[in-house]
Amino acid sequence: MQSLSTFHTFGFNASCNKIITVSSQDELVGWLPKLKHQQFLFIGEGSNTVFVENFDGLVVVNKLKGINKFEDETFYHLNVASGENWHDLVTYCLAQGMYGMENLALIPGTVGAAPIQNIGAYGIEVNAFIHSVEFIDLDSGFAGYFNNKECEFAYRDSVFKKARIGKRLITSVNFAIPKDYAPVVSYSPLDKIESPTPQKIFDEVIRIRQQKLPDPNTIGNAGSFFKNPKIPLSHFINLQSDYEDIPGYSVDEKTVKVPAAWLIDKLGFKGYRYGDIGCHESQPLVFVNYGKGHGEELLVLAKTIKLKIIEKFSIALENEVQVVGQYGRINL
């Protein structure tokens, strides 16, 4: 058995049968026959994964590296190996004069995981820059490819989270970054930046994130635990009659997105602690491990909050984080 505590940012001392790292596509292909016949999980930096129990399988850690670049009249094209660090890529693009992804600075994790939940922050989602995603299909053993449309990107969602979850091992992501740059500063507090430039946006995003979010290197966490729920407009209007201050962002004519942090805060869970697990004191949607937390405590806290939100607001929360138990991913 090997400890996974340093392989996921929540830091639970869960273990698995064996941890292997893969540094090349050939190495990954070499492992396929073995992976087909046992339970395994392919991970990047474990910043969206929480091992709440000992995992009865193999954990394959992605260390595929490399960036290739070319350009045409309208786009910079990048082929980026899936094990590259996301923030390093954003920093690289800024230094090379390829602008637009600054709003996504400092999001932890690998490039290969970014399309899986279509990472997003401050008014931008990564799908705006993705041309296609390359993967190895576990069942066929062949290399495959999805263009942007086939990835079925949506809010914190993509085809990779749906059917055949875990069967497509993403090896690289192809980005097409428009040369025609327009800053996205509609989200507060980026809207306060005077004469926004890519560098100013990058610096401000880093400053806000460092101020607002707990650093996983200091206190274990996996970012937002739940997605912001989307509810019918009619339901939102009903809630407004009981909770005048309920925030909501229009998704389309019939749907409203409600901040899950507000719902959790309204229940009084901001800063709440259960054993060594808690809801962060300034960002209650982020669950934290104060050091000696257990997976069981996390499950109790998450399920309690989920249930209370159903009871009070008739809203069902969905996890954003991948929760992994003895037999793989768990749906709370």
Ligand SMILES: Cc1cc2nc3c(=O)[nH]c(=O)nc-3n(C[C@H](O)[C@H](O)[C@H](O)COP(=O)(O)OP(=O)(O)OC[C@H]3O[C@@H](n4cnc5c(N)ncnc54)[C@H](O)[C@@H]3O)c2cc1C
């Ligand atoms: C402090 C903090 C802040 C965060 N802020 C944000 C934010 O602002 N916006 C946002 O969208 N997310 C945010 N996140 C979540 C997280 O950073 C992203 O989901 C990130 O993309 C996860 O990358 P990873 O390499 O750590 O993924 P992992 O946790 O290693 O993996 C996540 C899932 O993807 C699968 N997977 C990983 N790599 C591959 C691959 N190459 N092929 C196939 N499957 C794979 C894994 O099996 C797992 O199911 C935050 C997390 C933390 C800790």
